Amino acid sequence: MATKEEIIARNPYLPELKEINYYKRESPDSFTIRLKWKLNHGAGQFIFCSLPGIGEAPISICSYSPEYVELNIREVGNVTNALAKLKKGDKLLVRGPYGTEYPLGALKGKNIIIVGGGCGVAPLKGVIEYIERKREKFGDVSLFFGFRTPEFALFSEQMKSWKKTFKLHISFDKIENPATCTTGIQGFVTQLVDDNVKDSNNAVAVLCGPPIMIEKTAELLEKKGFSDKQIYISAERLMYCGIGKCGRCMIHGKYTCLDGAVFRYDELKEHMD
Amino acid sequence: MTKPRVGFYDLTGCQGCLLSVIFNEDEILNIINAVDIKEFRFIMGEKYDGELDICFIEGGVVSNDDMDVVKKLRERSKIVIALGTCACEGNIQAMRKFHDKKDIEPLTYKKNHQNDDIDEARAIDEVIEVEYKIPGCPPDREEIKEFIKQVLIGKKWHDYKDPVCIECKLRENSCLLDKDVICLGPIIKGGCKAVCTTNGLKCYGCRGLTDDANFEEYFKMMKEKGFRMDEVKKIMDTFMARRVEKALKGK
Amino acid sequence: MRRRDVVAPVKTDKSRFQRIENPDDIWLDENTDFPIKKFFFSNREVLFEFSGNKVKNPSLELKDTVYFGVRRCDLNGIMHQDMVFLDDNPDPFYKARRDNSILFGLHCKEGDEYCFCNSVGLKDFFDLMMYDKGNHYLIESGTEKGLVFLDEFKKFFEETAEMISDNDRKIKNNKKLSTTNIKYMYGNESWEDLAKTCLSCGACNLLCPNCHCFTIQDEIDFDLKSGRRVRVPAACQSKGFTRVAGDHIFRETRVSRFKHRIYHQIQYFKERHNEIFCTGCGRCIRGCPVRIDWVKKINEIKDGN
CATH class of the missing domain: 2.40.30.10 (Translation factors)
Structure with missing residues (x-):
C-alpha cells in the first residue's frame, strides 16, 4: 500500500x-x-x-x-x-x-461552421488553428463572430489571415460610426448565420458564446436542417476542481469539467437553464 | 510598496466593532506593520484630516453630527467600509422609528447628546456610498483581519452570503428551531461561524438577511410552533428593523 | 496488536461521531443525527501551501482509525464518496484517510419515522458488520482487511457456528420511496409547491452522508506572501452556489436548486455510477427546519396526485 x-x-x-x-x-x-x-x-x-x-x-x-x-x-x-x-x-x-475537446479529428471532410460571441471566440481560435494546420482535411470553413462593438473585437491580427483562408463574417451589436467600420455589420451573429448558412449537408457547427447566443443560433441552425447531433457547444459554469469532485459545474448530472465543457448539443439541449 | 493610509472612525454605536479590530491581539502588530494607521482613537492620540485609502466606519447615522462626519469621511476616502451592524443595517438605533418618542425618551443620554435631530436613524450606506460592508454585532475579528489582507493584495472582498445554518450544521449543533426557539439562522447571512447558536444562543440576525430570505415560510413555520407574528418580528427588528420593514413591504 | 483510534457514535444533546477517549461514551441505540463524512471529507482541507510562487504539498496528520458502529446508510455514503474521490483522478487527502480506516458497521434493526433505506437498494459495504443478537453480537467480515483485523484482535471475538440469517439482515422501515425512476417527473409543476416552502438554509446538504460539494479558496498570511489553498464544504441549496465572476447565478430560483439536490440524489448519480446516491438515512427531512418531505412528494407524483 x-x-x-x-x-x-x-x-x-x-x-x-x-x-x-x-x-x-x-x-x-x-x-x-x-x-x-x-x-x-x-x-x-x-x-x-x-x-x-x-x-x-x-x-x-x-x-x-x-x-x-x-x-x-x-x-x-x-x-x-x-x-x-x-x-x-x-x-x-x-x-x-x-475537459472534452471539439472532435475535430472525426470531422474530416466536413464543412465547418464556427459561431462565436464575445469572449466565446477565444476557444474557437484554438479550433481554427487546428483546422489551419490540417486545412486540406476539411471542406468549407465559415467563421461567424459577434462582438459588442468594434473595439471589443478579439484577435484583429489573426482575423486578417483568417479572412484569406476562410469565409469570415463579423457583426457588432453596436457601431458608433458605421461609415468607417469596414470589418463587420451592425447586428447579431445570428443574422450573419441566417444570411450565409444555406446547407446543413455534410456540415458541423461549432458554437461558443453566451447561453442566449448558443440557444438562438442552435435554434436557427435546426431550422436550416441541422440535427442537434451536428452542433457542438461549449458551456460555462462555476468550477473549482476540474476533476469531477467539487460538484459546482454540474448541469443536470453532467459535469462541465469532465463531460464538457464541449458538449454535443443533444446532450444538453433540454438543460440550457 | 507604500502602505495604505487607514483610519478607524465611529459614529453612534457602542464601539464594539472597533474593539473587535483590537481583539486581534495575536496579529495586531502585523496589522499595524502592514498599513499606515492615521487615526484610531482606541490606540493612538493623533487626529488626521487628510486623504485615506481605507476608512473603516462603525456606528449608525442618527444625528446631523453623524451626517456631517460620515459625508466628510467619504470625501477624503478611497474605500469606505461599513463596519458592524449599526453601519450596515441601522441596528438598535434604527428601532426608534418604530416606537413612540415618549417611550424612548427616558432611555436616551440626552444630557450629553442631541442625537435625534434627524427623522430616523440610518445605516451609513443610506447616506453615502460604501465600497464594502462587514456586518456583525460585533463583527468577527477574523473577518476584519481577512478583509485587510485581501484589500492589501488587491482583491475585491466578497462578503459571506450563505445562511447561518450551514456553519451551524458544520459545527454539529442541535437545531434551536427544534427546541421551539425563534432562531433566525435560516434566513440570516453567516460568516460568523455560528458563534451564537454554538453557544446555545438563538440567532438574532445581526449579519442581515440572506439574498433570498424566505419570510413567508419562516413566519409560517413559527406560527406552527405557536408564535405570533409580532413576537417573531420583534426578534427580527433587533438588528434590522429597517430592512425587515422594506422586505415585508415588498411582499 | 497495533494501536488505533476509535471513532464511534456519542450522544450528548445530539448524537454524532467522535474520537473516543472512554469506551463508556459509545452510544449505539439509534442512528446518529450527524453523518460520519467529516472524518474523510474534512470540513477544512489544506490542498497545498505556498510561499510566493513556491508551492508544496501539505503535511497530513493521519491516525489509523476504526470507525465503529457505522450504520449501513453512512457506510453506503462512504461507498458513494469513494466513487467520486477515488476515481481515475483520486483525491489524495480522502484516499489517505480511507486507506487508514477500518469500517466496523452496526446493522440497524428498525428505522425511525424518516428513514427509508430499503427503498434505495443499499449495498453490503463494510470491513466488518455487527448484528445485535441480544446478549451477543454476530460479526460478518466484508473484506480481507476486515478478516485481518479480526485475526489481529481475536482475543475479543469467539468463533461460532451460528449463522447470520436473512431475518438478521432485514431492516424494518416505516417510510418508503415508491420509485427511483423520477426522470419523467422533472417538469411536474407541483415541485414548485414544495420548493417554495424551502428556506434554502442548506441544512439538508450538510446533514447528508453523500453531499460532498466544495469551494476552494486561498488564505494568505500577513506577510502577504505565504498562505494556503483550502477547500470547505458548500451547499447547493444556497443561492450563491452557482454564482460566477460577473455575478451571474445559474440556478437562481429556489425550485431549480431544490430539484438539483433531489435529482442528484436519485437520478444523476445513478446515471453516472449505477448507484442511487441517496442512502435513505432521512436526515435531510429530520433535520430540515420545515421538514420538507420530498419522498412523499415523489410518491404523490408517481401516484398521480
Missing part, C-alpha cells in the same frame, strides 16, 4: 509554475498571454490559472500548438483582474488540461 507521502505526492490540486513570454491587450476588458508550456491538449480544453493568495480560475485555451499555450482572458473577477496585471516574464500557476 502506498504511504501517506506517496499518496499526497500525487496531488491533482497542486499547480505548476509557467512563464508568460507574450502579453497583449486584446480589448478593453481582455488580454492575451502566451505561456512557455509544451502541453498536449485538444482544441476546446481548458486549464486552471492561479496566483497564490488571489485564487484560481478556469480559462479555456485559445491556441493549438505543440510549443505553447495561449489564453485570452476577460477581466471579470479577482483572479482575472490580478492576472491582467502580469507582464511578459512573470510567472503564474497552472494545472490542466481538463
